[in-house]
Amino acid sequence: MTDVAIRASEKDLRDTDLAAEDLHDRLSRAWGAKSGLIGWLSDVDHKAVGRRYIFTAFVFLALAGSAAALMRLQLARPESQLIGPDLYNQLFTMHGTTMMFLFAVPVMQAFAVYLAPLMVGTRNIAFPRLTLFSYYVYVLGGLMIWVAFLMNIGPDVGWFAYTPLSGPQFSPGKRSDIWAQMITFTEVSSLAVAVSVIVTVFKQRAPGMTLDRIPLLVWAMLVTSFLIMFAMPAVMLASTMLILDRLVGTHFFNYAEGGDTLLWQHLFWFFGHPEVYIIFLPGTGFVSQIVGTFSRRPVFGYLPLVLALVATGFLSFGLWVHHMFATGLPQLGASFFTASSMLIAVPSGLQIFCWIATLWGSRPVLATPMLFVLGFLFIFVLGGMTGVMVASVPIDLQVHDTYFVVAHFHYVLIGGAVFPLLGAVYYWFPKITGRLMSERLGKWNFWTAFIGFNVAFFGMHILGLMGMPRRVYTYQPDLGWGPLNMVSTAGALLLAASFGLFFINALVSMRSGAPAGNNPWGAGTLEWATPSPPPVYNFARYPIVRHREPLWAEGDELPVAHGLMVSQRELLITTLTEARPDLREGTPDGSIWPFIAALAVAVAFICSIFWAIAAVWGSALVGLTLIGWFWPKSVTEDVT
Amino acid sequence: MVALSLPSVLTGCERWPDALDPKAPEAHDIAWLIWTFTGLLGAIWLAVVIAMLIAIRGGRRVAPPAAGATPLDALALHPAGERSRTVIVGVLGGLTALTVLVLTGLSYATQRSLFAPRQEGLSILVTGKQWWWELQYEDADPSRIVETANEIHVPVNVPVTLKLEASDVIHSLWVPRLMGKEDLIPGRQNVKRVFVTQPGVYRGQCAEFCGQQHAHMGLLIVAEPMADFERWRDRQRAEAASPSSDEQQAGHDAFLKRSCVMCHQIRGTDAGGRSGPDLTHVGSRMTLAAGTLPLTRGSLAAWIVDPHGVKPGVDMPLTKLEPDELNAIAAYLESLK
């Protein structure tokens, strides 16, 4: 039912007969952000949010990387006096926490926020204000923990924060509370973004983009978002219990009063293992897109690849106990988790084979994105192999909590996620900024990263077998761990230098890189149909999809739909499976309320660390801001 | 590979990392499993990397990607090529599943042999504390119970049951050349069986992060023939030796007068603190401060005068002693063989 009052006015003007330039002007007006600081803070364009999100995540990468470099310097020599245990423990906690919660997951979600709407051919993400709010909550949470660290109240109990070490008795002060509350911040943010991404992919795909025409990266983001939805509540629940134990004296983890020490580990790893796949699956999506483009053919095995993603997603919830083999659980249960952990090698292996089959015989040009994909295959497959090893109960009992495991998961996470991510930055940078990154610096970047990484981490396998446990701030000279640690530190510094090159390349190319044009790589998916960088409204007209690689199939003429409003923001909503046009639904304008609400959330969360009662009045404060957020400000918002 | 040939101070020359230089059946089985997995998986990894290199360097060269150039022919895939790809990927997928199955079977077989029930021999209660190990040799006869710390003596070729508990946070007992790790969890008791076949001194360490001094929570397992073990045990059961020199006597007196007694016990004297390690036979141990320092008179003095210089954050406080007192206490403790 449409409203009679607004019909037949200038406001109801459709894009049907407008010339390209007129259309551009009108759409830019309707979709553009307001000027000024308030306008900047209110901008709900998914590209603006995505860009800031990506940028912020890389800032946290740099911070966490610096923490890692300091740790490596401390470990370079035995009995080094550079950093004491108190600071070292904070450093490794900050490194792990930041990498997992403030870099790896957010950066993947940030790419989803930026790319998913473009790749499915829509004008904005679903729930753009919620996404903006999530971004602010994430920034404030990250800010809180790093400011706390600088004030010497950085958490020092590891990113896994095992009770009772992190509990009320053994972590006096506010360090653990800061950690637990940071979890709440980032999980609120991740969960909300995950819902936005899922709904975007479900309901906002361009007409004709049936389930089997969804780009593989979008599939990966979809599965990832589901993993987030079902895994993150576990860690939120756990951190809530922890902070309740600490602040108001509950007994969830107090064995003397009916609680249980291991309850924490079960909840944490029920989240913690899917977390690895939350980070890794988007990486596989990047690889699929890059491999397809550079081998100039559709990726081989679309269906197996999608099924592998889904299977990995399901299996990832059945593995958490393999982090707890040494806790003395019943042996039969432990063997079940060995089997399921090894089983996950099958879908992962299948993905690898499909990519190699795609590349087979294509002699791709080895531009930087492609180099990072090859680096990914080299490193990640090795990490996967050691993953099979640690899945075995007997082997795990030897290597668990040693540098072998440190080596293993850095091979998996840096190889499986960071290498594809860097490749993805090189690949989509021209779309985001309109300029290509320097290839020369890119090659240097890749080779220093590749060599630095392997030098830094390969030796750790041996260190672990030599008996070096994780999370030690020093070791005695007579243990013989010195030389390999020195080598590892040298590699780590080279790796750090490669990230320096990467940041320089990005900053320089942003200003003076070669102009990219719409489609510098000749790729086939929809995001390349827009100008680079895309206009605020993404697509002047909604594209119609008739093929998995529309740009390859349609040549230089793209079929589009028309009939949408141009004076206000309108999205095309399509059906779940067939993507048939269903609704022309309004989507919110920019608003400062998400920012205000995020501030209120931060006030409530941070104050409740110090005064438990702040949870009550803080929630009331948040409630007020939410009313402000949702109360319609104008008549147009009723229709939209 | 330099590291592999590094000598270890404790046992002379060794060629392999601890975990691959097993001295007990359990560690031996695991080492064998590690080698098998490494060999098989390493070969697979190599094959994948080679396949990848062939994939990108073999066959026809396609047009390089260029701005705006969409490969119209890209979609016209060769059906035969696609068919053979399907077959090969399918076969490889099947092989992956098969490999996984075989490895799971191997792992399970080893696991069963590791956890097979063994007859009870000696039973030792190990309590993990921040940051040391408290040991109690259990026995039905109370007079045969032995309390000590940080150095587990076991007889060779006798099954030993370690009952693992923790009194504060989670710790994990790991002796790479003898056995995999097992956690010490507050509120629970885990059981780890160890069976050492070769006499020797084996270093172990806490493997679960347990706070500031996790790095300095080592221990030694001393495996010796039964006769030696029994001698050791009898000596440990005895009360502390009386001071045999004036200096030791002075040390004895100073120990009892000063704050040492608040935490430490020396059986046979008035020192009865129970929060720190039992020092009745501290002089007989090889290390001090949980495997951190070699036990010498000098290191005893250094440890007493400045524990936080060695283990920052440790509960052992800085005690203000006159230099004479310090020397005497060190001499006395060293004499407690």
Place this chain on the structure above:
Amino acid sequence: MKLRPVTDLSGLPTYGYGPQSPIWWGTLGFMALEGMGFALAIGAYLYLYHLAPGWPLADRPPNHWPGTLMTAVLLLSAWPNKLVDRAGHEEDLPKVQRLLIVMSVIGLLTLVIRFWEFTQLYVRWDQNAYGSLLWLLLGLHYTHLITDVGDTLVLTALMFTKHARGKRFSDVSDNAFYWYFVIGAWLPMYVLIYWVPRW
């Protein structure tokens, strides 16, 4: 790249109900993740129950009457909730207004009952892990009650203003949808809190 218009979308409606609407899917997404949170909390309860030598870890199980009353009120509220959902679909404003007031009153009533429930648990949150769990479970559900009641109140107020048209009716329907979740999430908790310890 040239654009070739092939489809006209101007005839599409600007809002829809149920699975047509993205908001409905968003609501479903939040239900899924909150449901996961509930499930895990219930799992934690059963886990500690399984480990404990006896249950409940208190002198007596909680007084079930407040909970039973809560269950009855929630179950009965499903009927006006269904009516308000239907009225939303029919875009019948007076009916929606009337029913939303009913739902608001019911909502406020549940908040009061829940307060009573807390006083009848016979165990404090800081007494032992059992008490902690009861307070956690009730508290988790309480936050959902408060959220949805707050949402209902705001929506009720909104339906008496000039904004009460068009897509708002779809919002009414989505709000009703969420209330079903609040009811559904309560039922297993009711059994767990009040009847499992009596078993």
Place this chain on the structure above:
Amino acid sequence: MCSGSLKALMAACAMGALLGACQREERDQRPSPVASETREQVALTTNSAGPSPPEIRVSGKGAKYEASAYDQSQGKKYYAWFNCNGCHSNGGGGSGPPLMDDRWIYGGSIENIVQTIREGRPNGMPSFRGKIPDEQIWQIAAYVRSMSGNTSSDSAPQRNDSMHPHPSESRTPPSPPVNGGTVAPSPSR
């Protein structure tokens, strides 16, 4: 405007967090090896024979311990290790006076408590001079202060992983010390 006030509120919270935060979380790993025993001149009562109240001179060291969560938690540990419970129970008193209430026979300031531990008091409280290092006496004294809620709730120790006889020190409402009192627990409390 609204966002302005929120920012101000947030800034206030941040300031609150900052105040003493650095000190509170510091783990003083290596106490000074030179003599650390301070001379605190404190009075047990405000009554005085002369016109002015008794002169009090303190080193100010106590504030550091009362603000430090780490020191109080160490104090809690030593309180148990050194068997203070033997006479004072968990603060409820036994053969020694209760420590949770507001009655302080020998003064309730941290300096008073340090002196009480160090020098001992008639009727049973032994002197721990030389037995407990000075650093630890201060930590224990700070903990004793927290038992009656006299250190800030965000630095006072939280519950232990054990049976809990009463809410943790961090949740104990403050009861400012009243000097004087009897050895036996006052019947009114």
